[in-house]
Amino acid sequence: MADLKVTLSGLELDNPLIPASGTFGYGYEFAELYDINMLGSFSFKGTTLEPRFGSPTPRFAETPSCRINAVRMQNPGIDRVISEELPRLKKVFHKKVVANIGGFSVEEYAECCARIDKEEQVGIIEVNVSCPNVHNGCMSFGTDPLGVSAVTKAVKAVTTKPVYVKLSPNVTDIVPIAAAAAEAGADGISLINTLLGMRIDLRTRKPVIANRMGGFSGSAILPVALRMVYQVYEAVKLPIIGMGGVTSARDVVEMMLAGATAVEIGAANLVDPWACPKILADLPRVMEQYGITSLKDIIGGAH
Amino acid sequence: MCGASMKQGIYTIVEHKALTKDVYRMVLAGDTSAMTMPGQFVEISLPGFFLRRPISVCDYDEKTITLIYKVVGQGTDAMAKMKEGETMDMLTGLGHGFGVEKSGDTPLLVGGGVGVPPLFNLAKKLIAAGKKPTVILGFNRAEEIFYAREFEELGASVIVTTVDGSEGVKGFVTDALPPLFSFVYSCGPMPMLRALYRAAQGTAGEFSLEERMGCGFGACMGCSIMTKEGSRRVCKDGPVFDKEVLEWQI
Incomplete structure (x- = not known):
């Protein structure tokens, strides 16, 4: 019997699959399609202190193996998430959720995290210091060890739940950034967020998306994500939620061998809304094929 | 919102032909049970393209879904090369469509170019409900006209407009508005919708919007838009919206 259970900072998950923030809304679109309680957890839409409409449209472009998006953290704001979205979610999802939090200043991150910390449904706070689409916004924190450290310290000071810092791949060296989060007291690391990309429309001769640049994700970025998870696993003794281009059960196993304890699935949900249940159903077969009885045993196995 | 949730399925192309130089009709056979109202759309998966393509549904019955699409980019160009007998992966039953029950007795349907198709199943359902729809179909020139005869065969009163006057009324759809109508349904390019929004003040209506979509x-x-009632998703809350909630300047 294949054992899919993993543990993230004391939170036991039935399996390592977590739909990634921004590809799963607040869960209900998918709850209409399948029982989302089969998931390990899910990371809800990046939420900020104030409501945000986000970027003008168009917000999407693509290549044969990826999408590029610039939604720029559209969300109803933390108070409405607490008063409306979480109670609605509670009816369809009975596990702990990962609360993805964005921000524009150290104080805003701290305030937002302090408010969500009181919510019983939240198992982990995932602090997004890496949205690539917000000018002078959170990516500036995520590309600088001092910024990551300041946000992490401020959030840890006002929260009791495990704090995972979600890092940007758009840096020269991920290691000092992950180390800064660890030293500042992070309980874990989430990586990678999207890579900064662009497409240009040949007819208009202008960038396809209104924000010009956007976050590039999909199966094309899997090797970059694996490399960075591998590097961070070597450098930092914290649990890792690995993500970036995961579209199959094999990719999940590969991400765990690189060093991930749990695995987020992002762009794949937007192309195939049943991507997560399909990957979950296929995991035991892939485990058997490679002689894996417990997923816990393979974390960091490539090192 | 829509009653049944979407479904994913494999559909077989049973008919595929050009209606004009760059507008095609594709009839697909498969499970249509997720379709609940006119104005909904499907998301098609094409080999070599990461994101699915949203295409409005022209008509559907128990066994088939009819799509009419215009070649506007690489995705629809690849779609146009597909042959009868080939299969396609689609999500069906997407979006909130037209409210047939709102029509009154003499509704007006206004379609512009490739915005015409979703009005076809709507006209069919209105006529089946005993209503007397007038349909205005707007095109740039005579060679671009499609489906005028099909709407007539349903029993609708059809007015065709062309910008260059090569057939029907010369001008825009707003140059051919009847003096009285009970409700207005429309789908078409944004400048047309905005002109109609101004011209049809005082009569309630529903507009189907288009936006580049991710999922x-x-x-x-x-595909979020801002409305008088706050942010709405064109794909899920729409594509059909009460025109009164649109935040447009008169």
């Missing part, structure tokens, strides 16, 4: 089912926020 097509409400998860990614890729």
Whole structure:
């Protein structure tokens, strides 16, 4: 019997699959399609202190193996998430959720995290210091060890739940950034967020998306994500939620061998809304094929 | 919102032909049970393209879904090369469509170019409900006209307009508005919708909007628009909206 259970900072998950923030809304679109309680957890839409409409449209472009998006953290704001979205979610999802939090200043991150910390449904706070689409916004924190450290310290000071810092791949060296989060007291690391990309429309001769640049994700970025998870696993003794281009059960196993304890699935949900249940159903077969009885045993196995 | 949730399925192309130089009709056979109202759309998966393509549904019955699409980019160009007998992966039953019950007795349907198709199943359902729809179909020139005869065969009163006057009424759809109508349904390019919005003040209506989409089912926020009632997703809350909630200047 294949054992899919993993543990993230004391939170036991039935399996390592977590739909990634921004590809799963607040869960209900998918709850209409399948029982989302089969998931390990899910990371809800990046939420900020104030409501945000986000970027003008168009917000999407693509290549044969990826999408590029610039939604720029559209969300109803933390108070409405607490008063409306979480109670609605509670009816369809009975596990702990990962609360993805964005921000524009150290104080805003701290305030937002302090408010969500009181919510019983939240198992982990995932602090997004890496949205690539917000000018002078959170990516500036995520590309600088001092910024990551300041946000992490401020959030840890006002929260009791495990704090995972979600890092940007758009840096020269991920290691000092992950180390800064660890030293500042992070309980874990989430990586990678999207890579900064662009497409240009040949007819208009202008960038396809209104924000010009956007976050590039999909199966094309899997090797970059694996490399960075591998590097961070070597450098930092914290649990890792690995993500970036995961579209199959094999990719999940590969991400765990690189060093991930749990695995987020992002762009794949937007192309195939049943991507997560399909990957979950296929995991035991892939485990058997490679002689894996417990997923816990393979974390960091490539090192 | 729509009653049944979307379904994913494999559909077989049973008919595929050009209606004009760059507008095609594709009839697909498969499970149509997720379709609940006119104005909904499907998301098609094409080999070599990461994102699915949203295409409005022209007509559907128990066994088939009819799509009419215009070649506007690489995705629809690849779609146009597909042959009868080939299969396609689609999500069906997406979006909130037209409210047939709102029509009154003499509704007006206004379609512009490739915005015409979703009005076809709507006209069919209105006529089946005993209503007397007038349909205005707007095109740039005579060679671009499609489906005028099909709407007439349903029993609708059809007015065709062309910008260059090569057939029907010369001008825009707003140059051919009847003096009285009970409700207005429309789909077409944004300048046309805005002109109609101004011209049809005082009569309630529903407009189907178009926006570049990420997922097509409400998860990614890729197609959000701002309305008088706040932010709405074109794919899930629309594509059909009460025109009164649109935040447009008169």
